[in-house]
Amino acid sequence: MTMDMTTSLASVELANPVLTASGCAAAGRELSQFFDVADLGGVVTKSIMLKPRSGRPTPRMAETPSGMLNSIGLQGPGIDSFIANDLSWLRQAGARTVVSIAGHNTDEFVSLAKRLYHQPVDVLEVNISCPNVESRGQVFACDPIASARVISAVRRATNPNVPIFAKLSPDVTDITQIARAVADAGADGISLINTLLGLDIDLDTMRPTLGGTTGGLSGPAIRPVALRCVWQVHQAVPQLPLLGMGGIRTGQDALQFILAGASAVSVGTAVFHDPTAPIRIIAELEAELARRGFRSVAEAVGFAHLSAEEQAAFLASRSPVAGVAS
Amino acid sequence: MTMDMTTSLASVELANPVLTASGCAAAGRELSQFFDVADLGGVVTKSIMLKPRSGRPTPRMAETPSGMLNSIGLQGPGIDSFIANDLSWLRQAGARTVVSIAGHNTDEFVSLAKRLYHQPVDVLEVNISCPNVESRGQVFACDPIASARVISAVRRATNPNVPIFAKLSPDVTDITQIARAVADAGADGISLINTLLGLDIDLDTMRPTLGGTTGGLSGPAIRPVALRCVWQVHQAVPQLPLLGMGGIRTGQDALQFILAGASAVSVGTAVFHDPTAPIRIIAELEAELARRGFRSVAEAVGFAHLSAEEQAAFLASRSPVAGVAS
Amino acid sequence: MAGEAGDQAQPAAGPVQETGEIFDVTRFGEYTQFTVVAPGVARAYQPGQFAAVAVGGVETSMLLRRSFALYGVKPGGEFAGTIQFVVAANGRGTEWLVQQKIGARLDLVGPLGVPFPLPRPGVPAVLVGGGYGSAPLIPLAEKLIAQGSEVEVIVGAATARRLFGDLQIKRLVGTVTVTTDDGSAGQRGWVTDPLPSAIERLGAEIVYACGPMGMLRAVGEVAQAHAIPAQVAVEESMACGIGVCMTCVLPVRGSDGVSRFVRSCVEGPIFDAGRIRWADVGKLPADLYGADGM
Amino acid sequence: MAGEAGDQAQPAAGPVQETGEIFDVTRFGEYTQFTVVAPGVARAYQPGQFAAVAVGGVETSMLLRRSFALYGVKPGGEFAGTIQFVVAANGRGTEWLVQQKIGARLDLVGPLGVPFPLPRPGVPAVLVGGGYGSAPLIPLAEKLIAQGSEVEVIVGAATARRLFGDLQIKRLVGTVTVTTDDGSAGQRGWVTDPLPSAIERLGAEIVYACGPMGMLRAVGEVAQAHAIPAQVAVEESMACGIGVCMTCVLPVRGSDGVSRFVRSCVEGPIFDAGRIRWADVGKLPADLYGADGM
Numbered sequence A, B: 001m002t003m004d005m006t007t008s009l010a011s012v013e014l015a016n017p018v019l020t021a022s023g024c025a026a027a028g029r030e031l032s033q034f035f036d037v038a039d040l041g042g043v044v045t046k047s048i049m050l051k052p053r054s055g056r057p058t059p060r061m062a063e064t065p066s067g068m069l070n071s072i073g074l075q076g077p078g079i080d081s082f083i084a085n086d087l088s089w090l091r092q093a094g095a096r097t098v099v100s101i102a103g104h105n106t107d108e109f110v111s112l113a114k115r116l117y118h119q120p121v122d123v124l125e126v127n128i129s130c131p132n133v134e135s136r137g138q139v140f141a142c143d144p145i146a147s148a149r150v151i152s153a154v155r156r157a158t159n160p161n162v163p164i165f166a167k168l169s170p171d172v173t174d175i176t177q178i179a180r181a182v183a184d185a186g187a188d189g190i191s192l193i194n195t196l197l198g199l200d201i202d203l204d205t206m207r208p209t210l211g212g213t214t215g216g217l218s219g220p221a222i223r224p225v226a227l228r229c230v231w232q233v234h235q236a237v238p239q240l241p242l243l244g245m246g247g248i249r250t251g252q253d254a255l256q257f258i259l260a261g262a263s264a265v266s267v268g269t270a271v272f273h274d275p276t277a278p279i280r281i282i283a284e285l286e287a288e289l290a291r292r293g294f295r296s297v298a299e300a301v302g303f304a305h306l307s308a309e310e311q312a313a314f315l316a317s318r319s320p321v322a323g324v325a326s
Numbered sequence C, D: 001m002a003g004e005a006g007d008q009a010q011p012a013a014g015p016v017q018e019t020g021e022i023f024d025v026t027r028f029g030e031y032t033q034f035t036v037v038a039p040g041v042a043r044a045y046q047p048g049q050f051a052a053v054a055v056g057g058v059e060t061s062m063l064l065r066r067s068f069a070l071y072g073v074k075p076g077g078e079f080a081g082t083i084q085f086v087v088a089a090n091g092r093g094t095e096w097l098v099q100q101k102i103g104a105r106l107d108l109v110g111p112l113g114v115p116f117p118l119p120r121p122g123v124p125a126v127l128v129g130g131g132y133g134s135a136p137l138i139p140l141a142e143k144l145i146a147q148g149s150e151v152e153v154i155v156g157a158a159t160a161r162r163l164f165g166d167l168q169i170k171r172l173v174g175t176v177t178v179t180t181d182d183g184s185a186g187q188r189g190w191v192t193d194p195l196p197s198a199i200e201r202l203g204a205e206i207v208y209a210c211g212p213m214g215m216l217r218a219v220g221e222v223a224q225a226h227a228i229p230a231q232v233a234v235e236e237s238m239a240c241g242i243g244v245c246m247t248c249v250l251p252v253r254g255s256d257g258v259s260r261f262v263r264s265c266v267e268g269p270i271f272d273a274g275r276i277r278w279a280d281v282g283k284l285p286a287d288l289y290g291a292d293g294m
């Protein structure tokens, strides 16, 4: 029995459900030294802004138990250079491309969406987990109104054939409220989760370790929080495709996200430990699905939300014995 | 040079700044098999409610990377049995006692505070990180108004000589907003942080691992989030004493919290790994303070908020050479 | 709970935390037996108790100890201060453990839990072990024999490679009944198949069992059918093992008739099978003490 | 950046991820030298490159690899496919590493980064190493000698136990200058003390250095004072080591005069010291490319 590993992010079909995570794979080129990026479900590029960004001063990272903090500060070349160099490389490499955009305000998001209108973009990921200069630096994704405003503006400005995914921050009182707001505003799907806000103190200097004082916590440490967000959002807006991420290291981890309701997953921090992780995870996930009697990724999406009885009925119909008997 | 390890939680002086964490040391009796609980800064008891509670069905825990999820559901004997058995044992054991209370609604918190009015309680920790039945189960600590209401009611009902500490949840958009609300409502201090809401999927059953579906994430995994909360709250309300916790395993971890602004710390999940952790951490913390030229815990509280120049000036005055020269 | 059945049911002394050196590692089928020098744990030990072992080393991501039933404890004599336990490699922590070599150090907390309550001297007993669950029955059998009880032991497993202790028990007791699900050793079937006749043959007045939950429940039912008690050693997920966290509870009916969630680490792991509400494990029955407070 | 100084400055082939067996472990003072069988890493290696080593084992809490400069690489011959690196046990990961024994397996990614750019054949060069920083200078010296350069090497450390490679360098070059802060070996003082006279004696046209940031900066200043370039190997915290995360950046002035935050893992670790804005490391200078976009 062959496994159907295809999945889709809204209207876009992917060969398999394993993508990179924004900011953890640059624009794919460095990883192509280790494997063919066209074999991935897709490459999610580092959030790009309108203008070139230096990023924050160093130190930009701290290792924490089963995780890390980063305060990169969205260093990047700006959208023009990105289109000229990175996007064209990805197209030529044959990779499915999810372009992540970030802005200081709604207008910047709109400008980015327009610049990308005729570009080879499969999905647009709108990173609203960044500070909104129009609202005293409050993160867009922490406010349902600001989030909805960005998403509806981007939806209008983007090529209508390109689905847009809103990327949410877990640092909110009620993630389902934000999810509903962006869904209502026209998001075709949601990416969950961005990093958690954290801090580390350097015991040599006795001051915050990171140049940016606080930073984003990622890695396996946050996986239970990420799974909870995927679970809650899938329950709140079941029809909405979710791109799940946060601490995925193995095919088993990826399967947890899919069972919780993600249609596909992004592998972030694990790449730093293991540059071949995304490719390995595709194979591991396939084996884990087969072991449990699934014939496709689609069958497993949200499966953990079924009642024990519904699960049992499905799996009984799938056991090899039942297959022979019928 | 001897180290002054005393610290205080509002008006209450403690012999040292290391306490247990609510729910991770029961009421001290079991740990007294391993060390004398009177040697601790204090014992924080498991949150007690008015009536006996069965707690949630099992499984109640899942191990996660550098952390664990629990869904105990505040199993406990109810306040009367607690006073008769646990509190009397703690008094006879000579332990500084922080009693944690939890209620379904404001009235229950008030009743608990009144029952404890004449009891041997050093500090009252008000666990508002639990669901408010009057508000469709929303956690009190997720709403500044509900939080403030509980705290001001408890403050009025409690023995005025007993400081009350509000224990906050990190699962909020802006923890400083809740901190300010409870400070204005009369909290004498704040305990930070309770667990983060998380979820795990059991890959055998393909359903949520925990009987309670979601659970609380604790352990070193959450330390960066906890430190960030302590840092932010200390910056927002610098005069307010903080009891810091979340993933503390060593004296170095404890020192991070103190430098970030905590006057004392609670050791929770680490006790499960190492029942003698709280006592070991006292000694380790003392050594870490001494190594850096501090003469007291008080000098180190919030030290990471000083500018590099202020820090250097202080430490220069403290170096052994400077000491000799003066 | 278990304490009600006999007066040796309270641990002689409290648990200690100590670092023990691995003295021997031996494979038995799918299991790995460790002999560890841990005099503090050995000193207070009584059959039925367990130890909680830290896994993964200093910078591990695994915070929680793993629990293992103790046996082969030598408080004095030639191998003074050693303990034994047997490990089935199931998950992350046990996979790490079975890779540890002679000379490595393990961080242990023990002995934990209540021991098997002993009957009056001379009372005949049947002991039933499933898989590695037969391990703690070895010292129990020794103790029962020493106090004059006639003892029969039944050990079972899914397959021969998952049997444990059968030879040692045969040496000790003179005979052992073996069952395997697949018939690869002993008789094909379950431990509960030969149990009724063993109880009857011996005129047993008590049954002891250790093994998977399903087996314990079935053994309890057989014992009940013979109107004798079954003392069983349960295996619940434990975060602390020392009674402070409340993760390890089971719904247990008390002598007052009231059912409560009871900590299996300190009030167990040995329970009277008739007191455990097997059908409600993993549920929250409405009549449980404190269920109305939820 | 570094590529501008010579045409060998691009790695010959890309990095690989491979599991290598530890072939030898040797202590030198406070350091531990590992020889590891890693043919894939060895194959493409050039002096100046490093490897990133996973630490802590499967269930570790330490997610990030640790970087080590490579030397003693034998792509062919008797010890074909081995690499060497030397480890100073500083923190959690290196503490774990130095406890690994012969036969253990390490998960490696390498070779990473750009190599030392080589001058035209015959150009005299001074090499300066601080602490374990002298390790990568050994293969560099070999290569320079092989292409006909006259070479002098200065190695220094805080104290004798933190010197590395002095004997090996002496064997290779015929002579070595040693400095220690406390005078416990060689002359008391810093590597920069004997550096000017070495440059002058040799008529050196290039300086190479590897060691702590403060030392690299000082070496760069001495070289600048002699109007010759210094190629230095920096050590920035690296989360990925392969260029995808942007944690490892330094403010570096480009050939176009514009300063940028440049990744030291893929555009370094070798930089022209004169290009690094040492005073702005850890800062965000306002004239940096993209600073106005923040």
Ligand SMILES: Cc1cc2nc3c(=O)[nH]c(=O)nc-3n(C[C@H](O)[C@H](O)[C@H](O)COP(=O)(O)OP(=O)(O)OC[C@H]3O[C@@H](n4cnc5c(N)ncnc54)[C@H](O)[C@@H]3O)c2cc1C
Binding pocket: B062, B063, C050, C064, C065, C066, C067, C068, C069, C070, C085, C086, C087, C088, C089, C090, C091, C092, C093, C094, C095, C132, C135, C234, C235, C236, C237, C238, C239, C269
């Ligand atoms: C009182 C007692 C005595 C035991 N005696 C033995 C013994 O003699 N030999 C033996 O091989 N095993 C014994 N077990 C079971 C053993 O503790 C588990 O197999 C082991 O904890 C699983 O750890 P892991 O690293 O393989 O699994 P993981 O899946 O990595 O474990 C994750 C977490 O779940 C807990 N857990 C998982 N499975 C079990 C289980 N079956 N029972 C309890 N906790 C579990 C772990 O302790 C850990 O906290 C005993 C358990 C208890 C409670």
Ligand SMILES: Cc1cc2nc3c(=O)[nH]c(=O)nc-3n(C[C@H](O)[C@H](O)[C@H](O)COP(=O)(O)OP(=O)(O)OC[C@H]3O[C@@H](n4cnc5c(N)ncnc54)[C@H](O)[C@@H]3O)c2cc1C
Binding pocket: A062, A063, D050, D064, D065, D066, D067, D068, D069, D070, D085, D086, D087, D088, D089, D090, D091, D092, D093, D094, D095, D132, D135, D234, D235, D236, D237, D238, D239, D269
């Ligand atoms: C290109 C390069 C080459 C190096 N070559 C060597 C060598 O040959 N021998 C040697 O002993 N060391 C070398 N180092 C330094 C070595 O990587 C660090 O000492 C090591 O990462 C510290 O890890 P730890 O586990 O001891 O410290 P921890 O404090 O546990 O490290 C926590 C995190 O910070 C990073 N980190 C901490 N200190 C440093 C540091 N000084 N430099 C870079 N990252 C750091 C770690 O990589 C890790 O990600 C090199 C570093 C780089 C970047």
Ligand SMILES: Cc1cc2nc3c(=O)[nH]c(=O)nc-3n(C[C@H](O)[C@H](O)[C@H](O)COP(=O)(O)O)c2cc1C
Binding pocket: A021, A022, A023, A024, A046, A047, A070, A072, A074, A100, A127, A167, A193, A194, A195, A216, A217, A218, A219, A220, A222, A245, A246, A247, A248, A266, A267, A268, A269, A270, D245
């Ligand atoms: C170094 C680093 C840089 C990141 N940069 C971005 C970014 O530019 N845009 C974004 O949406 N998320 C960014 N993220 C967040 C990741 O895409 C991902 O949401 C998060 O790290 C959780 O997944 P993980 O645990 O697998 O890393 C970054 C994460 C890391 C660790």
Ligand SMILES: Cc1cc2nc3c(=O)[nH]c(=O)nc-3n(C[C@H](O)[C@H](O)[C@H](O)COP(=O)(O)O)c2cc1C
Binding pocket: B021, B022, B023, B024, B046, B047, B070, B072, B074, B100, B127, B167, B193, B194, B195, B216, B217, B218, B219, B220, B222, B245, B246, B247, B248, B266, B267, B268, B269, B270, C245
């Ligand atoms: C098993 C368990 C039970 C807990 N019970 C309570 C509780 O009853 N009341 C409370 O305020 N916090 C409770 N907590 C939260 C801890 O007190 C603490 O805030 C949190 O675990 C973070 O600290 P740690 O990482 O050191 O465990 C519990 C935590 C655990 C792990």
Ligand code: FES
Binding pocket: C237, C238, C239, C240, C241, C242, C243, C244, C245, C246, C247, C248, C249, C263, C264, C265, C266
């Ligand atoms: S395992 Fe913690 S109370 Fe039993």
Ligand code: FES
Binding pocket: D237, D238, D239, D240, D241, D242, D243, D244, D245, D246, D247, D248, D249, D263, D264, D265, D266
């Ligand atoms: S370490 Fe990741 S880009 Fe250099």
